[in-house]
Amino acid sequence: MRIGVVTFPGSLDDRDAARAIRLAGADAVALWHGDHDLHGVDALVLPGGFSYGDYLRAGAIASLSPIMTEVIDAANRGMPVLGICNGFQMLTEAHLLDGGLIRNDKGRFICRDQGLRIENNTSDWTNGFAADAEIVIPLKNGEGSFMASSETLKALEGEGRIVARYIGGNPNGSLNDIAGVTNARGNVVGLMPHPEHAVEAGFGPDTDDAMASGVDGLTFFTSVIARSLVGV
Amino acid sequence: MPTIVVEVMPKAELLDPQGKAVAGALGRLSQTQSALANVTGVRVGKRFEISIDGEADAATLAAVRELADTVLSNSVIEDVVGIHVQSAPSSAVA
Numbered sequence: 453m454r455i456g457v458v459t460f461p462g463s464l465d466d467r468d469a470a471r472a473i474r475l476a477g478a479d480a481v482a483l484w485h486g487d488h489d490l491h492g493v494d495a496l497v498l499p500g501g502f503s504y505g506d507y508l509r510a511g512a513i514a515s516l517s518p519i520m521t522e523v524i525d526a527a528n529r530g531m532p533v534l535g536i537c538n539g540f541q542m543l544t545e546a547h548l549l550d551g552g553l554i555r556n557d558k559g560r561f562i563c564r565d566q567g568l569r570i571e572n573n574t575s576d577w578t579n580g581f582a583a584d585a586e587i588v589i590p591l592k593n594g595e596g597s598f599m600a601s602s603e604t605l606k607a608l609e610g611e612g613r614i615v616a617r618y619i620g621g622n623p624n625g626s627l628n629d630i631a632g633v634t635n636a637r638g639n640v641v642g643l644m645p646h647p648e649h650a651v652e653a654g655f656g657p658d659t660d661d662a663m664a665s666g667v668d669g670l671t672f673f674t675s676v677i678a679r680s681l682v683g684v
Numbered sequence: 685m686p687t688i689v690v691e692v693m694p695k696a697e698l699l700d701p702q703g704k705a706v707a708g709a710l711g712r713l714s715q716t717q718s719a720l721a722n723v724t725g726v727r728v729g730k731r732f733e734i735s736i737d738g739e740a741d742a743a744t745l746a747a748v749r750e751l752a753d754t755v756l757s758n759s760v761i762e763d764v765v766g767i768h769v770q771s772a773p774s775s776a777v778a
Contacts, residue, residue, distance in 0.1 A: 545758065552758055555701040559705050597699075
């Protein structure tokens with residue numbers, strides 16, 4: 453399986469995302485924001501960072517990049533797309549996901565290992581998790597507070613489209629403790645925390661067993677690979 | 685050169701952490717500047733000044749209105765609170 457990672461001006465986590473893809477067992481393909489070409493990839497990751505310095509709104513200018521025409525087309529045709537942090541912000545700005553992200557409620561940038569409960573284990577990116585699995589992956593952002601109208605929230609909750617919820621305290625004021633959502637089809641997922649930083653022992657969050665041994669993020673990437681093999 | 689001004693504010697019902705931080709600083713200033721003591725809150729928004737060639741005619745204004753709703757603001761988290769035309773880009777008030 454070939455998974456593309458799009459680099460925008462100001463992307464930071466594109467190389468970590470590519471590394472996570474390789475560790476999960478797929479080929480990572482570097483894509484460029486200014487191209488109109490997905491190079492025939494089977495899935496896409498929009499990585500974290502501060503594209504365009506978060507000017508206008510986080511993710512807003514990137515969502516108008518040339519390559520986003522192809523990304524939006526592919527997503528609407530059912531290609532798996534994962535947006536992490538700034539990538540999640542881009543997906544909401546591109547109207548591929550509901551809701552929006554605003555500044556953290558306490559006004560602070562937050563960087564810490566964060567507990568999550570995976571509440572949707574049927575999406576293209578989360579099907580490898582057990583029901584209601586509790587995981588720990590890093591969270592690092594200044595504008596991660598998820599907002600949506602009450603009708604949108606009701607729809608997200610009612611249709612099981614909350615992919616992940618914060619546990620052990622809401623870090624940023626997100627409504628209903630929402631850390632990630634998906635679209636109705638389950639192929640587009642947006643996540644504020646960073647699975648790509650918890651994929652290799654020695655570099656992940658601490659666990660009860662050993663320091664820095666947490667690799668809970670790897671399952672997002674193995675999920676999409678497993679789904680491609682069954683050809684659903 | 686006519687300038688079309690678009691003003692965008694965070695939705696009133698959402699928390700505005702930036703405004704809150706500024707209000708907190710004003711609260712500290714008010715301890716030495718009593719004239720600030722009756723400030724009760726601050727909200728921070730955005731102002732865009734779009735310079736155009738020629739006249740700000742109805743078609744241009746309609747296009748800018750569309751731009752304001754779709755690009756300059758995100759209706760999930762913000763409202764466009766004003767669009768008006770002025771004769772030139774703003775300069776400092778006397």
